[in-house]
Amino acid sequence: MQPRILIIGTGDTKADELDFMRAKVREAGGAPVMLDVSVLGDPPYTPEYDKHAVAAAADTTITAIIDSGDENSAMTLMAAGASRLAKELRERGEIDGIIALGGTMGTDLALDVALALPLGVPKFVVSTIAYSHLIPPERIATDLMMILWAGGLYGLNSTCKAVLSQACGAVVGAARVAEQPSRERPVVAISSLGKSCLSYMTTLKPELEKRGYEVVIFHTTGMGGRALEAIAAQRGFAAVMDFSLQELANHLADSVVTSGADRLENAGRAGLPQIVAPGAIDMVDFPTWQPVPKRFADRPYHAHNRLLASVTSDSEARRGIAREIGAKLAAAKGPAAFILPAGGIQEWDRQGEPLYEPEALAAFVDEMRRSVPEKVDLHEIPEHINSRAFIDKALSIFDAWVKEGVVPSGVSERQAAT
Template sequence: MGDRILIVGTFDTKADELGYLAEVIRKQGGTALTMDVSVLGDPPFPTDWSKHQVIEAGGSTIAEAISWRDENLAMQAMARGAARLASRLHRDDVFDGVLVLGGSMGTDLALDACSVLPLGVPKLVVSTVSFSPMLPPERLAPDIQMILWAGGLYGLNAICKASLSQAAGAILGAVRAVEPPNRQRPLIGMTSFGKTVLRYMVTLKPELEARGFEVAVFHATGMGGRAFESLAAEGVFACVMDFAPQEVGNHLFGSAITAGPDRMTNAGRRGTPQMVSIGCYDLVDVVGWQPAPERFRDAPVHAHNRLLSSYVQTAEQRQMMAQEMSAKLRSAVGKTALFLPNQGGNEWDRPDGPLADPQGLAVFCDALRQACPENVDLVELDCHINDDAFTRAVLETFDAWLAEGVISRN
């Protein structure tokens, strides 16, 4: 059971708040370790890692940072150092979880420091900009946690103590309770949506588990895809089944529900075997409580709930989607198969479904056939993605790749 918490912040200006966090952790029986990421000032008490050690870990010095006369550049240098030092300290088993406190500057640094730590290492950020649209999804660690630093921009008070004490208790509880990922079985990463719209995982998950693999299904609504891509970039997966590429279209057409520009690229760059399909390719998710984007103002729409609405792409937009998917897959260096179920990609687009568009589906299939790169095996299926024929075809390919050694059990 771990209890060592690395507390990161600018101890020159926020010593009271950071000291309070350390005090709460120690009173709860935890160990508080401190890392100073100040630039101009000095803390009123020593920290376990000084600002000089931090910035030097990133290849710069405090004197250099001050000479630049640019707080943005200086904090970026400090962020590089904090990330490298935190990564090294974790490899050396110095701490069990990290707690970072800051405003926009400190949060910018926190995202770098948290992103270098593996999944399963508790990461909590106390920030004045928690949950803000300023925070790009691609910079968020897949298991990062945040709490709003309410009323705490300058000095301690009863309001901010409520947030700070919660954060201290939360990170301490997390490091004591966390069950780090078990790597005994090879892991398959799969993207999907709920069973009302996509159903293949219901059949595939037990079948793949029976073959000795563990299956993690990621909800492809922006942050789920971001977590999927982050782990794919680390080479965590033995194989990926990226069957719900809707986030590619979300990003292409400017939705705020995005997994970032590198969606559908990281497994390919790592050489991880990947199977790809078209689940919900024809829909663009937007924030449901915001006005409809102009380009989708007259499009058919499915209001999934008060948070999320899905707009149907036009034929021209489907052609763009096919080209974008193909362009991303073209850079893959590992074995790649693209499954094209030509009768549809979600439960709502069946012939009798509320979002059916047979002509648009035909346009998309033709565009995908033409744009599919030579490094990708196009597997066309005369079925719908939710039919048993789709999962049978996937399992046949999986078994063949397993027999050929394309997919490893190690």
């Protein structure tokens, strides 16, 4: 296989770098396909897809893009065209992966292109702002790969060649061995926060697999929830068990450990069946290597490791989280159920553990009862979220939905019927 790699960049300003990348893709055994997103100038080489093709894909012209107002509006239009063009090329089977090069402008465009392509298509961005907080979670594609463009401000040098060559080899290799997601079995998504905090998935996963489903578990430490939301938006699941909403609580508390403002929205917007529970909404995360935020200085504290620490939110904040959950569930277009485990919502809020606050938990439970909309089935249980009772409740709701045809039957059940 000779993977066809779409190389994206502004050839009028970064011709040397892009030409070097084209050579490295060839050297790695790939077939380079150049897509030029220049606006004012032209590259010294002839790209397979020039700026006029990009503009046409955005239903406009380069002249109109130049006249659009400023560099921001111009690059936004080029991003729309490049995204549509890359998507069409992939759908026609003409590319196997992409690699894009840029500073803030090129990265801004590249993020849109990556989002336009489905999970399983290798996407590599070489950027001067890789891993920066300038990039919001919702702009990051589910399987995006990034590398810092060290020494890449102006022209080629040995430092940036080392980076560019790695990136080109990586995207060619990924395209050669990448497996596309299988849809042989219906897929059920489960959100969780690691086995030590939320452990229900250790039982739920094999139980659902016995029923013929593929189970995909998302670790809700920011980007895990982002991946869940992105795939849900593309209707990539048969059902969602969204049992760890801690990223939503983090977002409301302005924590950097967020998956964006649309957490708990995309499954509902897509009409997917979803069973929801408030796992770990009592915690607010922050980097362990930073001081505890002043507003949380007197709150119970738990260091999970040298990267991630948590404090608890107070009763009033938890009531606000409950109202936000209710509002998001109210907007869901598909069937939804909410399980309310009144006995606790994460492992460290048990009696004797560092985040145990029964009064604050009671306030949340009280507000949650008021906030769940009428169209959502509320299932309150007195037990903890990590109990067998919680698992049994989730499975009973799921099995009832399968019987009613709300959730498609698993492969094993379909085979048994035939």
